[in-house]
Amino acid sequence: MEIKHIFILFLLLLPNKVSAQSWTADNGNGTYTNPLFYDECSDPDIIRVGEYFYMTGTTMHSMPGLAIYRSRDLVNWYFLTYVFESLELGPEFRLENGMEEYGQGIWAPCLRYHDGHFYIFSNVNNHGLQVFIAANPLGPWEHKQIGGKTYDLSVLFDDDGKIYAVYGYDTVNLVEIEPDFSGFVEGSRRTIIRGGNAMSEGHHFYKIGGKYFIFSANYSPIGRMQCARADNICGPYETRVVSTKETLGTQRGYRVNDGIMWQPDMPKPGEKFNVWKPLEWDYKAAPLHQGGIVELPNGEWWGFSMLDFRSVGRTTCLSPITWVDGWPYFGLPGNLGRTPRTWYKPNVGIDVEPHAPFVRSDSFDGKSLNPIWQWNHEPNNRKWELAKGVLRLHTMPAAHFMWARNTLTQRGIGPESQVTVTLDASHLKNGDIAGLALLNLPYAWIGVVHTGQKQTLRWYDMYKNDTIDIPLSQSKVWLRAFGNFDQDIACLSYSFDGKHFKQLGDSILMPYQLKTFQGTRYALFAYNAEGREGGFADFDNFKLDEPLADRSQNIPIGQIIRLTNYGSGKRVWANPRGMLCSAAIGSKPYDTSDCLFRVHDRGNGRVALEAMNGTGFITVVGAGLAADVRLVKQESEACLFMWQDMLRGQCMLLSMKTQRYIGLDARTDEPYSADWPGTTPNRRDGTVLCWEVVTKI
Structure with missing residues (x-):
């Protein structure tokens, strides 16, 4: 199966473009957004x-x-x-x-x-x-x-x-x-x-x-x-x-070996994955x-x-x-x-400031690891240490990465995240391998391999059983992994100065599988592939960034937006006759004020949407199967919707009157109604809307 590049690589190459804020479910306006x-x-x-x-x-x-x-x-x-x-x-x-x-x-x-x-x-x-x-x-x-x-x-x-x-x-x-x-x-x-x-x-x-x-x-x-x-x-x-x-x-x-919960033997590099x-x-x-x-x-x-x-x-x-x-x-x-x-949010009678449960980055300057870290299996505590501001992993024999002891991991965090770490490989010995991995089956890693008197930068993808080697002239390298966890795709890159990064290899598949029974994890590892104890690797300045964690601008309050139905691909149209309908591409109202709405803040995550053609506010005028959506001049409680942030410029509108979503049946092009229970896994049932801010009318 060919894996296509389906995310923007400039996020990988420009670290100043990503936010350091970590995901929290609390929206800061009296609401929360799943998952926690x-x-x-x-x-x-x-x-x-x-x-x-x-x-x-x-x-x-x-x-x-x-x-x-x-x-x-x-x-x-x-x-x-x-x-x-x-x-x-x-x-x-x-x-x-x-x-x-x-x-x-x-x-x-x-x-x-x-x-x-x-x-x-x-x-x-x-x-x-x-x-x-x-x-x-x-x-x-x-x-x-x-x-x-x-x-x-x-x-x-x-x-x-x-x-x-x-x-x-x-x-x-x-x-x-x-x-x-x-x-x-x-x-x-x-x-x-x-x-x-x-x-x-x-x-x-x-x-x-x-x-x-x-x-x-x-x-x-x-x-x-x-x-x-x-x-x-x-x-x-x-x-x-x-x-x-x-x-x-x-x-x-994506799933691997679906239906096989435990394989009798650990897959080896070169084995085929279904x-x-x-x-x-x-x-x-x-x-x-x-x-x-x-x-x-x-x-x-x-x-x-x-x-x-x-x-x-x-x-x-x-x-x-x-x-x-x-x-x-x-x-x-x-x-x-x-x-x-x-x-x-649940009514517990107090205000709690939004916060995330963990600090995910680690300078390794402390006396202990940040609690976000977990070892892959029980560690050998004689073979790792925090010394002089670095994490030092001593190598022990392992057949391949999945058997490497003292691999330090933390959970991959979505929707997107990027980790960068510095590796000093100057103390590796013959047969040693150390680096940054995506712990999964199949796994992938980028790191330094020491063979004889030579060190090589290596990229390895277990799914394709593909290896790329680059000769090294220095022992200090910066390693980076970027994951789009909503698309199951990642990539690995490196730098020789910590500023300019270059991607190695193609995109990497991150399927969910039932052998580890976990999501993909970021991992720091060091082991010896020749059956002996070797040297050690020093890791420093592990930094995790989350480009989409800051959702404060995901409700376009006070702005004029254009809405497109994700399922049908048609614009949401404030029909002058007072109905909320679809406008097909090329139709008369497609690029006019009939398809523009101003988003008004009504507190606690609720919004009212006013049509810019003067027909009024999007309003639910019925209930049950007759929960029609109309344009009404006078704003009322029936105009209130809880904005559902679906990320990446997508949303749903939950009617505070019916407690259901507005949507339409794209197969019939009927007007919008507010009796949809929720969306489907692919979001193409007619309830999910794409929004974009319009700066010029």
């Missing part, structure tokens, strides 16, 4: 203790593991700590003896608080259920092994003092845990929901108002979230679909799934779940919860089951 983080935070679990919310998620083979976050408003999160530095469960966690733990380790943790203590439960494949216990979320955390097999479990401390867990795939099983966490109560295992009830995996278990609720992800037929409810913990349970089809306009990305291109209408695993709910101090409920964001991996999203007939639906009263991309 634009980097991987899969299998989230959230609880509230007093005025604070706490969250953790899957960390798999990455160490340290089990990150704990804290928030006051569910939108802005602070990183608190990692629960452990290492698990020490065997050589596979250390990449020893030809063994590895890619895609294994900590899966789908369950976070709970009971009787003054925090608990995190997680099943580690082949090692059984683990529990971590602390009186303070900052630690220390006590680690106990419970054993057994409890896949994707959720735990409930019931009112009678007993501790229950639900778990399983397809069927939902219940088991009681011994109060001292020494094991499971003998004879307590039972199946409470059998297959065929659309309950699948990723369970979240609650007791609310005396009733038992279980949330579960289901991948058939299209991917959705189910909720089961019962008066008795053992059932019988009835179920409802509480979220479905919500992709927030995100297509499933790649599946994105499917425009594929809902299979992309929609919001595997989530739960949490209650605010004021009694409101909010939902959280994960969403596959292509090569970034699985992100965490926040949803308002609407209770209907005792069932908690994700979404708004007028649009049950669908989640807005942008909505009001």
Whole structure:
């Protein structure tokens, strides 16, 4: 498959053009935009203790593991700590003896608080259920092994003092845990929901108002979230679909060896990868799934779940919860089951300044690494150090990059990001390789190879099994990686002076795959390819930039804009007869004031759009199937829309009257209506609009 250049390379070559601001979901105007983080935070679990919310998620083979976050408003999160530095469960966690733990380790943790203590439960494949216990979320955390097999479990401390867990795939099983966490109560295992009830995996278990609720992800037929409810913990349970089809306009990305979760052997350089291109209408695993709910101090409920964001991996999203007939639906009263991309922040009674959870750049001048870093498997702490303001990685033998120990990683962050690092390779020895990598399968890297008395700058792409070598006349080089995580494409470049960068090789594919079960990561590595311990590599001034993180100008407040329907390619037309219609290319109103609108700020992310031809404001005049959109002279509450920032000059308009989106059926060219539940993965259903500012009328 040929990979085309589909992003602008000048962003790579001109570092002064990118912003240093990091993504935060908080828009600073009383609203937030999903995802909460634009980097991987899969299998989230959230609880509230007093005025604070706490969250953790899957960390798999990455160490340290089990990150704990804290928030006051569910939108802005602070990183608190990692629960452990290492698990020490065997050589596979250390990449020893030809063994590895890619895609294994900590899966789908369950976070709970009971009787003054925090608990995190997680099943580690082949090692059984683990529990971590602390009186303070900052630690220390006590680690106990419970054993057994409890896949994707959720735990409930019931009112009678007993501790229950639900778990399983397809069927939902219940088991009681011994109060001292020494094991499971003998004879307590039972199946409470059998297959065929659309309950699948990723369970979240609650007791609310005396009733038992279980949330579960289901991948058939299209991917959705189910909720089961019962008066008795053992059932019988009835179920409802509480979220479905919500992709927030995100297509499933490139996939590798789809359907093969674990390969028996690690792929070697030169092996062929089967790649599946994105499917425009594929809902299979992309929609919001595997989530739960949490209650605010004021009694409101909010939902959280994960969403596959292509090569970034699985992100965490926040949803308002609407209770209907005792069932908690994700979404708004007028649009049950669908989640807005942008909505009001939860009402917690305080103002929280927008902030990101991590500092991603690192000068390596401190006594410890910034907490954004995680090692690929457990590190050998005798073979790395922070010394004289650099990160020093000593080389150890490895067959190829995926077996390299002490590889230091951080999650790739979207929509786009660029990292630059300085490498001093003067202390490498024969057989040593060190550099900057895109940790994925297939992987790619750029670095320095030391063979004999010669050093070479090398670019390698595992997918194509392609190598480019450049002779080196100096040991100090600047390495750079740029990733467009919404398009699954990256590129690698180098510089000899830190100012002028040159790209090596072609664009690099970043597919999502189920071997590492993570999104693409930036990685610093050093290893010896000839089976010995060698020298060392010094890394300095790691800098990460995010070109699209600053979204403050993404609502063109006070400006005149032209809107084009992304699905039909036709302009939005304020028909003088008072209807909002489409204008075809070449038609009379196409480039006139009939297709221009001024954006008025109405606070809290809401806007009103006034047609520049004098016909009035875009207004919703009906409801339900008759939610017509007209142009009305007198502004009213029906003119208010929540601007949905879809990035890159795209938006949706969420009617505050119907709580649905304006859109049209491009196949019939009917006028716009405001009864569309949301967009499709490819955004071409008629609800997504492209906007551009018009400076001259």
